[in-house]
Amino acid sequence: MALPALPPGAPPAALYAERHGLFELLQSLLEALLLRQPPEPLPFLAELLRRDGDRAPRVLLLGPPAAGKTTVAARLCRALGAVHLSPGRLLVWAELAAGRAAEPGCARRGWVLEGLPASRAQALALQARGVLPRHAVLLRAPDAALLERALGRRLDPATGHVYHTTFAWPADAAVQRRLVPLPGDAEARVARRLLQHHRQLPGILRAFGPRLCAVDADQPCADVCRQVLERVRRGPRAAAPFAPRLLLCGPPGSGKRLQAALLRRRYGLADLRCGRLLRAAAAAGGRLGRLLQPCLRRGGPAPDGLVLRVLRERMARPPAAAAGWVLHGFPRDLDQAELLAAAGLGPNRVVFLTLPAAAAAERVTPRRVDPVSGKRFHALLRPAPSRAVQRRLRRHPRDSPEALQERRERYDYHVADLELFYRDAIHVNANQDPETVFECIESYLVHPLPCHSP
Structure with a gap:
């Protein structure tokens, strides 16, 4: 696999564009322009640039029932400062989801849409309305673990808080007595919802392709949230020129x-390798080499200014430059x-x-050097091939x-x-x-x- 590289002898302008993410910024602006097709493109682009190039998070959080989508979405919104959109708050899912996503607050802060789309048809409908996520995260867990989670959930009618018989049981006895099973968490209904999710999942995967990433939800909630947050904060890989x-x-x-x-x-x-570059520069002679030779003979460090001159010269030559x-x-x-x-x-x-x-x-x-061939050996990992070689091995003073x-x-x-x-x-x-x-x-x-x- 090769990285898209900058052209040989890349000018400072290309390095400036890479350093400040101009390629990704242009891609984001063009995407927003083509999706929304405003009647006046220039004022629209100016407003996007005032909002930092429309880099607000846009996240779809998908998964089967009891995968922890609501908890992860809430924590994600707190960490990102984004707006939490969930199906329970949207009456007509497609129109309102698109409308909420286009509101100034959502556009400026970004959004996390939980639990939608639940099918390929819904995914295509959201895309047709201009609701395109930067990240689609799928929470995955074994069905047995999901059933255990769903069947153990309990609702406190007085506060609306959800507890769990295994993972989060309240200490207050009065709260324990008033807990009731969560509506819709009967075993047969959860099993039907799991089956429906498995049937719709291949279509959802096809709708989002490489933008969708999976996270194992069968682990502590803090670990799941940390992994999802890392995925979201790391933008999608761009095809812009890149010189590592x-x-x-x-x-x-x-x-x-x-x-x-x-x-x-x-x-x-x-x-x-800095040491090797300095020795090569000293051996090559010239004014820079003559300045380096006394330092290398003494075995001490070379002055930082000379090291920078060697590095600058080497970085300007291929293959480093390209x-x-x-x-x-x-x-x-x-x-x-x-x-x-x-x-x-x-x-x-x-x-x-x-x-x-x-x-x-x-x-x-345990490292040793053969003074005859210059090869390096290791007493445990890479022993000498013969006793004759082994007898003449020497340890480098640095080792x-x-x-x-x-x-x-x-x-x-x-x-x-x-x-x-x-x-x-x-x-x-x-x-x-x-x-x-x-x-x-x-x-x-x-x-x-x-x-x-x-």
């Missing part, structure tokens, strides 16, 4: 080099991150790989327990500041299979960043 600029941060031994190599093979990204890049080894602290951003070389995706110190020691300290502890302490000292600086970063557990780690990074790479509430 990915920064990998992590303690020594977390697998940054391996993940960068996997990304290079999969997406053709330039693998920018396909994008993955950077690791820099920045190591907040000052370097601010310098990188000020130079216009900042990443658009940041991943923090987390790894316990004990697991890092198991990965790093000693003392050096590892020093590098780890330096990383731990600065990581909190870097996490605050890169607010859209994700954290991936690196103490698992490398392919699993790669799948998490890949999902973050190809999907839009979450939309933060103002």
